[in-house]
Amino acid sequence: MYFVVGEESGDALGAALIDTFREMGHSIEPVGMAGHRMQERGVESLFDISDISVMGISGVAAQLPKLFNRIKKTSNDVISQKPDVLVLIDSPEFSYRVAKRVREAAPSVKIVKYVAPSVWAWRPGRASKIRPYIDHVLAVLPFEPDIMRELGGPETTFVGHPLASEAPEIDRKTREVERKVPNLVVLPGSRKSETKRLLPFITETLDVLKARGNEFSIQLPAVGKLETDIREATKNWPFPTEILLGDDARKKAFKEGDLALSASGTVTLELALYKLPMISIYKLDGLAMRIRHLLTGWSASLPNLIADYPIVPERFNEYAHPQYVARMIERLILNEHEREAQLDGFEIVAERLAQDTPSVRLAAEKIIEIVQK
DSSP: OEEEOOSHHHHHHHHHHHHHHHHTTOOOOOEEOOOHHHHHTTOOOSSOGGGSOOOHHHHHHHTHHHHHHHHHHHHHHHHHHOOSEEEEOSOHHHHHHHHHHHHHHOTTSEEEEESOOOTTTBOTTHHHHHGGGOSEEEESSTTHHHHHHHTTOOOEEEOOOHHHHHOOOOOGGGGSOOOSSOEEEEEOOSSHHHHHHHHHHHHHHHHHHHHTTOOOEEEEEEOGGGHHHHHHHHTTOSSOEEEEESHHHHHHHHHHOSEEEEESSHHHHHHHHTTOOEEEEEOOOHHHHHTGGGBOOSOSOHHHHHHTSOOSOEEEGGGOOHHHHHHHHHHHHHOHHHHHHHHHHHHHHHHHHOOSSOHHHHHHHHHHHHHHO
């Protein structure tokens, strides 16, 4: 079994798959690309996955020579090993090019994409383009199989989202704001490029809140490699700020927070499953701004997409104004009805993602079925 991953989230999914196969009694030999979690399970990575861990169109363009080199090296390695199945988890601009080369040179290798491409958000033509070299897509969002079918994409199965299996039971009554100084959880992103664009905006928003007479305590769960940059960017914030490292500290913050100000992304779904009211913000990079007319999704927030109506307020690019977002934060802290409306929406999200069997188990079973077929 050959894995292609390029992100920490993909590494976590790959590690969970390896554990699940072994728990099911299947003897597998995982090879390919791996982060620290998969390496702990015996996978010797072909190269450091940070080599392909780039984000945004500008980031991809800047790394093209290295990416092409890594694409060639990876595809040649897959072709030489001829695994039973090639599992692509993330980094689509990279993994699809690998898959295409493998399909041409070794057509007997089954190719599975774990986590569907976000064709519902932009570039819907990708669905039909990947069909010739992707045998099956394992979707983590319930609406994705229908969209992939409508767009002429590969056969797609909804296996569930891993976060739904991991989220704790949260009594929504605990979300009543009782502290005199509310706890604001700030999530500026997990990449340097994201935090560089968002932290100045967040700083301005906090300054507005302070000027309007508000008091907050702030918890900021950070990726370890960004700790130094984040500490420097937040040292003059107007409210006491605690930088948190590690999954346990992050999850504790989600349980104890009163409100989150979060970069758009998968973390908004995690917050919804923790029943933590939130506001989503984002700023595209310069090149992406020029082609944003290609965006087709009505929302970038996963809770909104799953519930199929606006639960989480979103502010992007020039519409993310510090004065506006500061007032949204005040409303969600002070207004019981607006908080309750979000919590009602989060219940719908949890219900639509609920499954009796853990998602990674369903994914493993489907991969076995595809290989045996």
